Amino acid sequence: MSPRRTETGGRIDRLRTIRFTFDGAPYTGHAGDTLASALLAKGVTLFGRSFKYHRPRGLLAAGVEEPNALVTVLRGDVREPNIPATMVEIYDGLVAVSQNRFPSLAWDVSAVNQLGGKILLAGFYYKTFMGPVIGPLKGTRFWMFCEHFIRRAAGLGRAGTAPDPSRYERMNAFCDVLVVGSGPAGLTAAKAAADQGARVILVELEPRFGGTANWSGETIDGAPASDWAGRIVGQLEGYDNVRLLPRTTVWGYYDGNTLAALERVTDHKEVPAKGEPRQRYWAIRAKTVVLATGSFERPLVFPGNDRPGVMLAHAAERYANEYGVLPGERIALFTNNDSAYRSAVALKKAGAAIVAVIDVRSDVSNEMSRLASEAEAELLAGHAVVATEGGKALAGLKVQRFDMISGALSGDERSIHADCLLMSGGWSPTIHLASQAGAKAEWDPGRQAFLPPRPTQRWPTQQWIGAGAFTGSFSTAEAIAEGRAAGLQAAGGTASLAALPVVGAAPGDPDPAPVFEIKAKGKSFVDFQHDVTAEDVRLAHREGFVSVEHLKRYTTLGMATDQGKSSNVPGLAIMAEALGKPIPEVGTTRFRPPYTPVSIGSLAAERFGDLKPERLTPMHDWHIANGATMYSAGLWYRPMIYGLAGETVEQAYVREAKASRESAGIVDVSTLGKIAVQGPDAAELLDRVYTNVFSTLAIGKARYGLMLREDGLAFDDGTTWRLGEQDFLMTTTTANAGKVMQHLEYFLDVIWPELKVTVTSVTDERAGAAIGGPNARAILASCVTGTAVDNATLPFMGIVHGQIAGVPVMICRLSFSGEMAFEVYSGAGHGTRVWEALIEAGRPFGLVTYGLEALGTMRIEKGHVTGAEIDGRTTARDLYLDWMLSKKKPFIGSAMMDREGLIAPDRLQLVGLISLDNRPFNGGAHIVEELDEANPHDSIGHITACCYSPALGKYIALALVKGGKARHGTRAFVSDPLRNRYGPIEIVSNHFYDPDGSRMHG
Amino acid sequence: MLITCPYCGPRDVIEFTYQGDGNRTRPQPASQDLDAWNAYVYDRLNPAGDHNEIWQHSGGCRAHLRIVRNTLTHEILSTAFARGGHKSAGHKAGGNQ
């Protein structure tokens, strides 16, 4: 016989039939079924193939801890692999497939791994593949060869490659009390806290609130526990200070009581409602957390414990009571504790025959004997299961006498005919979240389990209170009492005098016998999902892996997607025995987020695609309308060239640069960082942050400045304008605007709070245009009103105020291009008006607009440095800016800049390069003294910027070269193996063009 | 992690920029004591426990804060403006003041 649906019972809706497919075959189930319960109801026992040995596997559990029955759910082209069938709610049209089988679940070619047996022992991967190459079939190269086949044969589900069309959402929530888990403890806690007026969020990972109350068969205040739970949920739904989140898994517990949760909003629906996301990521900040996460039943470790038909006792009880599904007709139970007796009675009531209760304990209490009789089961006390039989379903099992103290088996094996074997190895509290929060679990010898620290213990940044089975209090009566106390405490309330509900439950001692493994011949599995056997754990010990963390990594025990939810404690127990140490001395590993797998989509939520803000200058639209090709520089968009029809980029920038030097050119410089430095100590601050002196700067004049970092390396450069006695406008490079601002703020706030200065970023307040060239002054003269712009009124580095097209402007005569040039600033809102007026005024003079390429070309010709040379490794001296290092005053970096390594003569220093073969350079190419294309070696430096220079008629570059200045006039080679560019060069001064500055000074 | 800015109240750590070890003392600007400069620029305490730190509320009021933070538990024990003045006590988890 096989599993079947019972005639009555369960909380499924038998009137609603749902159709779905599994591995291509059509099935039906009922509303309320999981994929696991629906398939089990149809007699399916084989759900998957195991990870390494491809052994047939069935359902072990009924909930989130299921390690065997992992499936892939398909929605169109989108695959979601590795979902426990126990967590998939069926819906019409659901398409699910099994995993890790080839070509099919029933006929799997890799199942021969079972026969080979020994080849995939613990450490197989390390031993075979991680070592050096000894023979022809060993080592990492061999791994690279085999990887493809092994990854196909061993492993879990396959991820899809189709883009995920689903929408995900991120929510932030705040509450006084977050209750995790909605069993009797969690429900009571939520109700108690809510009654105190606290803002409560109750989170349940299953679709239905109530936890064990949904299937325990117990009564509370005389009514079925499920009715009691339903009533409380109904009350909570009416509270406006309570938020209920079903199908939501709290998967991470972070600093400051921030918890991460995943709500599966529409995974259980055939068609989502309008606007619903697939999943919702909740970031919940709670003042206090109540952990009511319950416990997991543990398997027992014995030969054949992984055969389909071997299941956890409570899981079978749950399938019967919650889903109306009997996992077998003739059921045997194997236990080391009392809880399995309750399961036996429940399954008997549901219609199964209970053939035997096999208990490792020879001493079974009268109460348990009575429960065994009630189940009409033969009680085999002091016995153990030593083997199971069957293929894709269970056929029977063998038992022997067992001595609990010595672990010895004796007497004849006896065969028992059964189609389902339920096991119970005791219970482990679900302490994962507490462990993530830093709590150190304590071994409880009575419960034979790791318990969270006492609830009174306080953690500084994580405040939680435990309740119910989570704390090791396994009875419903205790769960309700602890839940109420936790809820009250979390909400800051006082003890309630109201009587607690009366629970009607089967009796039982919560403490199991300390038996985890039956040592008999055959494979006994500890970690079902990663196929780790008890022998693998002992082998790891024999090979010297004595730390629990090493054991975990070597055997991969507990490292599968289920994170060892069922295997952790049995594995530790076996390790402890091998070490001859008690379990608490072996210790446990720390659980880390996520508690269950989390979709990457939910973490990204709405934050995908290109999320950078775009910074556009005031003249952006004009540039686009006038044919500019835009270039993204950091967050900014700037014109690269204003190309004419048919022009290449090089032709365009050469034309723009040439025209700028012959007549005039104009460029948008609004992106330069601009910081208003104001206050009585503004000049003093500038003297401290710049290497040169600013306090002597006259009002209405500007000065070029250089900043160093504290360690003496160059940081940023720019001009600063003195607009008044206490009023300066600092400009920075576009790239460093934010960093310079932060630098100034740090020194003013932390180091020199006594300086009376304010700094304000005004980058976005002003539009800037730089106009330069032999005709620049004439163009300005023709359009500027309110001031003269002649040499007397506006000398080099002078500042005047006037109007252009009626707009107030500030004009400073300074030059980046090397021509006589002016920077014109106006309010950002008037930027385009001023720009257009300048273009109009320049028309008779042949004024051209130019972009970043021409700007770069002209600065390379002049040998000016930018971020490419101020790269965080160069000093002022490396860049020949030592003339700016004041000797009259200390400044940031002055004490550190003269350290030995920073003044060594063989440092990389700024030079110019000329291509001797008339071919273009590439940025980043190396400079060598000896050309060796086959084996490039001994770089003496690299190119930082390069262009074709219309002024020189040559391809030129700036470079950082070892001992650069001493090499002026010498020859070397460019060596660029990546782009296959080699050739002769001449090293020259970085000042290629107009080195004495006669053009700039006019 | 929440940091309680004396201006802005408890805010998420993503609004703040770590600006270094708060135990460092900058030598007098004219000091030529290279050892002292070296210690200031490079030496860090890196304790496992309470640590004095400078944070800037860069995504908020932009003030620099002196914070005592436990590097093991991430508990913030005290917060104050780096330039002096108002000092707020550390906060417990969940924004309890």
Ligand SMILES: [Zn+2]
């Ligand atoms: Zn602030």
